[in-house]
Amino acid sequence: MAETPEVLEGTETMNGQAAEGTWEPKILGILCNWCSYAGADLAGSARLQHPPNVRIVRVPCSGRVDPQFVLKGFMRGFDGVLVSGCHPGDCHYAKGNYYARRRLTLLTRFLETMGIPRERFQFQWVSASEGARWAESVREMTERIRKLGPFQGVGRPVPLLIPVVARQSEAQAVGVEAR
Amino acid sequence: MNSQTEQIRTEARRLLESGEVSVVIGYGPGSTPARATPVFVRRAEDVDRLFWSPACAQNLALYVREQAGRGKVAVVAKGCDARSIATLIQEKQIRREDVHIIGVSCSGVVDPGRLAPAGLDEGTLKSLAAENGGLKADCGDGEVPLEREAVLKRACLFCDTPVPPLSDTLIGEAPPLQPAADQTLPEDLDARREFWAEQFSKCVRCYACRQVCPACYCKECFTDRLPVGWVSKRIAGPENWMYHTTRAFHLAGRCVGCGECERVCPAGIPIQTLMRRMASEVDALFGYRAGMDPDAEPVLATYRDDDDGPAE
Ligand code: SF4
Ligand code: SF4
Ligand code: SF4
Numbered sequence: 001m002a003e004t005p006e007v008l009e010g011t012e013t014m015n016g017q018a019a020e021g022t023w024e025p026k027i028l029g030i031l032c033n034w035c036s037y038a039g040a041d042l043a044g045s046a047r048l049q050h051p052p053n054v055r056i057v058r059v060p061c062s063g064r065v066d067p068q069f070v071l072k073g074f075m076r077g078f079d080g081v082l083v084s085g086c087h088p089g090d091c092h093y094a095k096g097n098y099y100a101r102r103r104l105t106l107l108t109r110f111l112e113t114m115g116i117p118r119e120r121f122q123f124q125w126v127s128a129s130e131g132a133r134w135a136e137s138v139r140e141m142t143e144r145i146r147k148l149g150p151f152q153g154v155g156r157p158v159p160l161l162i163p164v165v166a167r168q169s170e171a172q173a174v175g176v177e178a179r
Numbered sequence: 180m181n182s183q184t185e186q187i188r189t190e191a192r193r194l195l196e197s198g199e200v201s202v203v204i205g206y207g208p209g210s211t212p213a214r215a216t217p218v219f220v221r222r223a224e225d226v227d228r229l230f231w232s233p234a235c236a237q238n239l240a241l242y243v244r245e246q247a248g249r250g251k252v253a254v255v256a257k258g259c260d261a262r263s264i265a266t267l268i269q270e271k272q273i274r275r276e277d278v279h280i281i282g283v284s285c286s287g288v289v290d291p292g293r294l295a296p297a298g299l300d301e302g303t304l305k306s307l308a309a310e311n312g313g314l315k316a317d318c319g320d321g322e323v324p325l326e327r328e329a330v331l332k333r334a335c336l337f338c339d340t341p342v343p344p345l346s347d348t349l350i351g352e353a354p355p356l357q358p359a360a361d362q363t364l365p366e367d368l369d370a371r372r373e374f375w376a377e378q379f380s381k382c383v384r385c386y387a388c389r390q391v392c393p394a395c396y397c398k399e400c401f402t403d404r405l406p407v408g409w410v411s412k413r414i415a416g417p418e419n420w421m422y423h424t425t426r427a428f429h430l431a432g433r434c435v436g437c438g439e440c441e442r443v444c445p446a447g448i449p450i451q452t453l454m455r456r457m458a459s460e461v462d463a464l465f466g467y468r469a470g471m472d473p474d475a476e477p478v479l480a481t482y483r484d485d486d487d488g489p490a491e
Contacts, residue, residue, distance in 0.1 A: 067428045068401070068409060075417045087491055088484075101488035102465070102479055106431060109460045113364065113453070114424060115372030124489045152369070155416020156376040 025145035027080040027138075028073040029054040032062045034092040035127045036084035042131030050135035051142040054082060062086065063096025067107045070121065074111075075154055080120045080145040084137070087125040097125075119144055120151065181308065183231035183283055186350045187255055190281050194253050195223040200279055204242050205255035206235040212307040212316075213291045217242060229255070233309045236288040236332055238437045240264045240393035247273045254278060257285035259334070259437035261343030262470030263393040266433055269470075269477050272396060282346025286312045286354035287327060287335035290442050297329040312354040328359075334438020334451050337361065344471055361459065362452050375453075379419040381446040384412070388440035388450055389426065394433045401425060427453050432461045432478035435470045 031037040037058050043050060059065060062085025073081040083104060091097045104123045111121055122141050126134050191203040207218035207228045215234040219242075220226055239254050240263035246252045256264060261282055267273045286309050294301050305317040314325040328336060336359040343349065365371050386402065389395045401409050402422060410421045434454045441450040462468055464487060467478040 068425050071421060071424050071428070072409065075421045088488070095482070098482040098484070098486070099479070101486050102482050105487050106460060106464060106479075107428070109464070110424075110428065110431075110457060112368065113371070113456045113460070114375055114420075115368045115370070117368050125491065152372065153417070154372065154376065154420040155418070156373075156380050 023150055025053050025079045025142055025150075026077075027054045027082055027141060027145060028070075028078040029056045029082045029084065029138075030065055030069055031056055031058055031083075032064075032085040032092075032097075033058055033060050035086035035090060035125075036062075036134065038128035039084075039126040039130045039134040042128065043135040044131075046131050048131055048135040050138045053142045053145075054138050061091065061093050061096035062100040062104075063091070063093065065100055065104065067103055067110075070104075070107060070111075074116060074120075074151065077151060077153055079148075079151045080122070080141060082122045082124070082137070082141055084124050084126045084134075087127055090127060114154070116151075116154075117148070119148060181231060183350050184229070187229050187231055187281060187283070188226045190348050190350075191220060191226040191229055191253065192223050194279060195220070195226070200251045200253040201249070202246065203229070203253040203255075203281075204239050204246070205229040205281070206231065206237070206239075208232075209234065211291070211301050212304050213289050213294055213301055231255070231283060233287065233289050233307055233314055234291075236290065236439070236442060238263055238391070238393050238439045240267060241391065243267065243278055244272050244393060244396055247277070251277050251279065253281055255281045255283060256343055256346065257283055257288070258338060258340040258343050259285075259435050260393075261345045262340060262435035263437060265345045265470040265473040266394060266435060266477075267396075268473040269475060270433075275473060280343065280346040280348070282343030282349045284342045284349070284351035284353055285335075285338075286341060286356060287314075287331040287338070289314070289330050290332040292442070293330050293332075297326070299325070299330070312356045332438050332442050333449075334436055334441065337436065337451075337455065340471075345473055361455060362449075364452065364456065375420065375423075376416060378448050379423055380416055381448055382414070382419045382423070383446055384414050384419065384422065385445060387443045387445065391439045391443045392430070392434075393437075394430055394435075395426075397429075401429075423448075423450075423453065427457050430454065431457050432465070432467060433469050434458060 065083050070081045085097045085100055088097060108118050108121055112118055124137055194200045203220045205218055206215040208230055209216040213234050217237055217239060218228050220228055238260050240260050243252060243254050243264060244267050261280055264280060268275050291301060303318045305319060307316050314327055315322045316325050339358040342353045365374055410418055436455060436458060438451050461478060465478050
């Protein structure tokens with residue numbers, strides 16, 4: 001097995017950072033390359049004001065969004081997760097977003113089973129020409145999460161048997177980075 | 180000897196003598212009357228090793244998949260086991276023509292781990308039998324009826340497919356039983372999160388739940404792909420949560436609710452509550468239940484143009 005011991009540990013959540021008064025919603029955004037990422041880019045180049053709370057991860061297609069990406073986001077303590085892809089019928093790979101729609105709709109309901117309100121997970125369509133729609137969805141989601149308050153995390157601490165050094169590398173290994 | 184045992188042996192003998200199958204996978208008596216053990220019978224003269232009783236808890240579909248590619252096998256299957264086999268056929272892990280299903284109508288199987296809490300001493304148990312959907316046990320002073328709710332594998336209480344939906348030979352009739360109503364999770368979402376946090380904090384990550392599941396056949400489970408870093412080996416709240424939620428999602432539309440994962444869990448985590456919930460969401464959204472039709476497309480491997488989703 002490849003030698004990357006750092007990724008074995010360091011999965012502490014970010015809730016410690018939710019100190020009073022300084023808290024800002026942290027949202028993980030997972031965007032498809034062809035539509036939503038281009039849409040977000042357009043929002044930027046058109047100088048459309050929108051909150052800086054979304055950390056964007058670019059994927060080739062919303063069909064690439066493993067529900068694990070979203071679960072991992074919540075595990076790491078993001079306050080919300082946003083997945084954005086091409087409108088139905090517009091997928092660069094013809095039908096990736098249709099598969100994504102099934103999975104992520106199911107995921108929305110599953111998150112509720114786990115006690116995560118559906119307001120914390122948003123799944124939407126934004127095309128490359130919809131810069132304004134992107135900016136609006138980010139504004140809207142950031143405000144919604146701000147009202148909900150910090151996410152309380154998913155697990156309860158289990159007494160540790162081995163000393164653990166906090167590390168960031170696991171998040172980097174899967175491209176989920178939040179600071 | 181009960182009539183199911185007799186019929187299973189007769190069918191096994193026929194299949195082995197005719198050379199139609201190379202092995203019959205079934206149940207044999209275990210260490211106590213409340214336990215059965217999987218047996219592999221390869222010769223017609225050995226069919227008396229097979230038996231049937233309310234102790235036949237294992238889901239033998241697991242072994243059918245392991246035999247894939249080695250010719251035709253026969254397997255003794257309850258309702259849930261047959262659904263697991265159908266799932267494996269749907270997912271192209273085995274071929275329909277390579278398995279002969281000896282279906283047995285099932286009125287529930289016993290979870291030995293629940294005997295002691297129900298006040299039954301497994302050590303003195305002399306016999307355990309099913310009768311008209313009820314159960315009776317003999318602990319040395321005659322047969323007494325047992326309460327199903329107290330000793331059955333929990334999944335069996337919710338089962339609505341006791342008769343295998345897929346079989347080549349069918350033994351017995353539908354038992355006169357009604358499935359129990361689904362367990363409810365706390366309504367309040369925070370209470371729910373707390374509930375799962377508490378349950379998952381008990382998990383020791385032995386992976387027995389995965390090993391016993393016929394649908395968990397990945398050659399390399401995400402939990403073993405440590406360099407990728409989805410989840411670490413560390414036993415900690417968030418890690419355990421990640422393991423369970425991911426596994427639940429991997430089994431979405433695939434778990435048949437046999438309850439083996441929960442039965443083997445040494446920590447007593449109510450995995451069925453999670454799995455049943457997922458299954459009912461899949462049913463509600465897509466009108467699909469796992470393993471009911473071997474010819475159906477697996478639900479997440481397909482889509483419809485008019486599936487629910489975000490607004491345009
Ligand atoms: S938990 Fe998922 S990855 Fe692991 S064996 Fe089961 S289905 Fe495969
Ligand atoms: S997840 Fe559990 S109940 Fe579902 S098929 Fe696997 S072992 Fe059976
Ligand atoms: S069997 Fe129980 S303790 Fe073992 S990994 Fe599964 S849930 Fe955890």
